[in-house]
Amino acid sequence: MFDLDYCSYPDCKKKVRTGSRLCEDHQSWQSVEHFSSLMTEKDLIGDIKAPGLTFKNLDLRNKRFIDCYFHHTQWINCHFDRSIFQMCFFDESVFMDTSFTKVNMKHCVFTDSVMTNIDWHGSDLISVNLNNIHAVNNNFSESDLYYSRFIAAYLKDVKMIDCNLKRVDFSASQRKGVNFKYSNTAEAYFDTEEIQ
Amino acid sequence: MKLFNHFTAVGFSNTYLIGPDKGGDAILVDPGTMDVSLLKLIEDHNYYIRHVLITHAHPNHFRGIKTILKIYDATIYSKVEELEGISCKVLEEGEITLSDQKIEIISVVGHSFDSLVYRCGHFFFTGDVLSAGRTGTTPDRYTRALLIDELENKLFTREGHGILLPGHGPPSTIKAEKNIFIHMNEEYEKQNQSEA
Structure with a gap:
């Protein structure tokens, strides 16, 4: 059916x-072209709604995204490095070969998204909703993930080396090959064992 | 309408500020604390707090009202008549208009007897009854069943694009919470059956 x-x-x-x-x-x-040029030309990207579009090869470094609605979008080979995000919705989206290094992100939503080959290295991801994501080959190392949630997430070959995991919730998550070296896992919440 | 989120480490709670685009009378939801940064947020946007909505009578959701009332001539709205000696306007299920904003009041008991969810447009202020990946805590299985019944009938029947703004943790959407709730509830029931 x-x-x-x-x-x-x-x-x-x-x-x-x-x-x-x-x-x-x-x-x-x-149109994709309309939103692509809008985002690349402006430094402050506020209150835009662009659900359901596919963006490829965009340089979105050093931008400020505030109150944006990118539900059900696809981002392929896009670069958001050193950008600031507040209250942005990327739920049910697909990310491939994309970088978010050294970003500052607060109260954003990525729930139900698929993330492949994503670099989040050195970022502040505070109170971010990463529930039910399917993440393969992601690098969160040296990031502050304070109060973020990975509930029911599938994490495979994910690096979380030297991260702040205070109040991070990994309940019901499936983890395979996740590297938590030097991270404060005792301050995070787990209820499942890593899959061998 | 503009919406702002204020996070405080005291009680790890979110306070929401709703106001018109160019300043004026505004609404605060769950001021768990009234600190300098929240005051700055209000004043920088030329808002005057006229209404304060309390989702339920737990201190980390209303502790800031004493300070607010020293600064602003505001009305406090709650399901109870009094909060630590401060009288409130009692709300029942239905709709009210505050500062030109239509607010729907939805009673969702279970986490506490007085829990209210406020809907303003497509935003749902859920307090502690539902947050990203988590239903509210309950003292026993009976109240948990009651809460689940309330959530299924009063929130999960709503439009999936509805945005959920909880008292704690990151935002989410109604659709995402409905999906994750089904998964988490099955796990909870399995655990309880094996313990029995």
Whole structure:
């Protein structure tokens, strides 16, 4: 039985065609080119809503993202290094070969996202929702993950070397090849053993 | 409408500030503490706190009201008549309009008898009844069943794009919480069956 998907635009209840995430009302003006140029040209990216789009090869270093809604997006080979994020939603998104090194992120949402080959090295990820993510080959080393949540996350070949894990919640997570060397795991919450 | 999140390490709680775009009368949700940075946030945006919404009568959600009332002539709204000697306007399920904002009041008991969820647009201020990946704590299995029933009937039936802003931890979405809740609840039931 097939699923009927609704338009990803907030509060729109129209159904979408196969292969599209937006209904015809919202597809026409919400182009990738429009949002790509908007984000690369401005330093402050505030209150933009761009659900359901695929972004490739973007240089978004040293930007400020505030109150942005990127639900159900795809980011391939994009670079957000040294950027600041506040209250941004990237839920149900796909990230590939993308870097978030030395970012400062607070109260952001990545729940249900798939993350492959992502570099978060040296970042402050404070109170970030990473629940139910599927992360393979991610590097969080030397990051502050204070009060973030990885509940029910699948983490494979993930580096968390020398991280602050105070109040980080790994409940019901599946972990394989996660390296916690030098991190304060005693201050994090675990209820499952690592998969061998 | 603008929305701001203020985190305080005292009680590890979130306070939310809702106000018009260009300053004026504003609403505070769950001021667990009133510190200099929250005051600065209010004043920098030219807000005057006219209304304070309390999700439930636990001190880490209302401890700041005494200080707020020394600065602003605000009305405190709660499900109880009094909070540490301060009288409140008692709320029941329904809808009210505060500073031109329509607020829906949803009673969700279980974590406490007086827990209220406030909906403003597509934002749900859930206090302690639901946070990212976690349902509220309950004293026993009976109240847990009650809380789950309330969440399933009153929150998980809502539009999935609804944004959940809890009293503690990062934000989330209704859809994400519904998905993770099904998984976590199955695990909880399995654990309880094996213990029995």
